[in-house]
Amino acid sequence: MKNFRMTPNKLMIALFAAVLCGTSLTTVILPKKEKSENENRYLAQMPSVVNTKKLQSAENPADVWNSVKWQYINDRTGSAFKDDFETYLCDHLAGRETWVKASNGIQRLSGKQEINGVYTVDDQMIQLLKPFDQEQFYDNLNAINDFAGRFPEKQMFMMIAPTVQELFTNKIPSYMDFLSERVVIDTAYHALTNVGTIDCRSYLSSSEDEYVYYRTDHHWTSLGAFYAYQSAAKALGYAAYGYNSFNIETASEDFRGTLYSKTLDDSVTPDSIEYFTPANNEPKIKMTCVDGDKVSEYDSLYVRDFLNEKDKYSSFTGSNVPLVTIETDVENDKTLLIVKDSYAHSLVPFLANHYSKIAMVDMRYISTDLNQLIDLDEYSQVLFMYNAETFVEDGNLTKLGLTK
């Protein structure tokens, strides 16, 4: 290489070759991940144009021909082999999340204020409430009204929790594309009949400087849930325990939640997860999580295994499953059925101090009469617990109509 002289063109060629071949080779060599923790999904698998089973059992050329997935090759609706192959490459590109972080960073630099529907201000990620299907919203309310009408002997309550957007409304530019959760909650409460409404906003909104919502996750913190519990207890008919009656344990200090997963923005401080346990008279717990045939039992409401995973919020009574029942040694005959989304998971540890039995059902994973899962007669109180965003979006509440 005696005569080698560097030129701008040579540098261009070298850099281009290095980036393309480097990225390409590392992608080929690196082991493939099965799932993406941050996206909460399985990554694409290498697609194939032949049906291997058919090919192996092929006896003549016609069978071989038939083992090729011709329609899959020729498809024009965006789900052909070539499309799946591109998805496969994108899903398994070496250093994928670093690429995504880079592009999100460039987007922010260019003035984009929302990444994947998340707005970040003052070390706080906020998922904005987007215009939603009004019909769905009223269908959900009607489903609850109908349900209440069918079981007049039960006390019914509804609590729609605002998300952090409500607390930060004045920090979000008014021209941004989002709806007021306050209006949504008021409208919903107005439309409910025979259902007691629990307004947890007064506590939450007066605690602006407190840590009531996670910075990187769409849920409320244990403290936020504690305030909601103060409001709920009043309506449900008992005196809530005060702040000082709880021992508070910091279970994790490096929780990055769902909103982090959407933006991969490392600049926001990771969250801490706190467990509130009664200082005195901590009830004995038997918690049973039922997901089809999979039944898991715990003697605590906190499933600490999740603290070692990405999804640390699920350490509150486990991940979302169709049914969770909680039996306590609290000596009263009070029972509560909670029809809920995941906001209820950090609220339940407070409520458990006041009931001998609680059942949590998640309508998103249930498509039958509730009586097939639980004995509805056992429960004297029913609490519908949703956050505003899930409530307007969710299309599963109407399945309550299956319960007679």
Added chain:
Amino acid sequence: MVFSGLTFMLAFLPIVLILYYIVPKKGKNIVILVSGLLFYGWGEPLYVFVMILSTFIDYTAGRIMDKNDDKPKVRTACLLISVIMNLSLLGIFKYSDFLVNSINGWFGLDITNPFVRLFNAMFKGINGEIDKLPMPIGISFFTFQSMSYTIDLYRRKIKVQKSAVSFMAFVTLFPQIVAGPIVRYEDVQNELDDRSITEDMVGSGISRFITGLGKKVLIADNIGALWDSVKAIELSSLTAPEAWLGILAFTFQIYFDFSGYSDMAIGLGKMMGFNFPENFNYPYMSKSISEFWRRWHMTLGGWFKSYLYFPLGGSRKGLPRTVINLLIVWTVTGIWHGASWNFMIWGAYFGVLIVLEKLFLGKILDKIPSFFSWLYTFVLVVIGWVMFDYVPAGTVHFSEVFGRIFGYVGVMFGANGFHISNFAVNALVNYGVIFAVCIIGSTDTLKRISAYIKEKAPKWTLYGYPVVQTAVMLASVAFITTSSYHPFLYFNF
């Protein structure tokens, strides 16, 4: 296959380029041919055979024409076969559905396109049943390219291509196969058989490719999102600022998308030793519509000029014929862009404007301050984009087509008032930087700065270009990857 995908950039391109560079000179056209068929067949596994067949017919027509040099009738017959075949392919695959739908729509009939039936009868087993004839990607480009060969051969402008491989390589040359520039045979005839690949060509080719990639991925796709959200707003509630922001977004989207694609093609061509013709020359700086069309999609304008306008007589047969010829050429240009009435209207609109400029407007434009002639051109081009993209595909009734176009243009000029909505403010905040980049990128500012640097600045600064270009490439890959990043709040396992 598209250039702006990982399949192309991380798998196809590195492998093909390495092969191409290590194979000896004689074999390079075979690499082009095979890679071109793979490139095209990846997206069109079925229609790749249509392309092979049509190329083969054009090649054979050329050979027969050449062998019968002294028999005018045979030569004419060969030309006719080639032209009729190419135009029939276009007619069947691009326009037959449109024609049948329009007739059905106007007369309330329910005729099925016979070609759809034929397609289903032949390919149902491997393609599934269709009710609309799928159009082969790039058919408007490769038919025009092949035709340029037989027509020019007939005119004795070029020499026959004896090698079937070289001719196939010309048509399947993957950089330009699906979206141009429309490379005529005469543009590359010498390079096809003998080309040199220099360090300078590869280096500047890479740089050009990356420029195009950045234009497409970082700018066009980005600002296109704004146009999509404006299109989603009901026309009745759209306000003037929103309408302008939307159509300006599209104005830039289509320019950066299309010229970016041409840049990528030209760059890839250079990397392989070809010099393709330029396709865009800062069209939004034009000061008349005639000038705009000399700067926009230049290879298409050139093609129609050589093979339609001049044969019709051009401007040599008196003013009335010139006017008619211009209107014909522009209406055909319009409909070339898509089988839909709005494209025809769009083309005719420019035809009328160009005729007016030829008659008297051109003289006025020359006299007024250049800012006003630029403004006149730009606003009319932008209104043209409303015709181009605001009419849903498959609209056959003229009342609907014109209703959409006039409705939108009306809103732009205040039919629904000039209220500055939250949407408009939001768009300005979120897209302000991109708009600024688009405006600068549509002018020759950067080119001039770069020329200045090359002349005046110290030599080492030239090493800055490859570094910047590499950053652009990395950012583009990041954007492509991110489009596949889909987080789910609830489990999707």
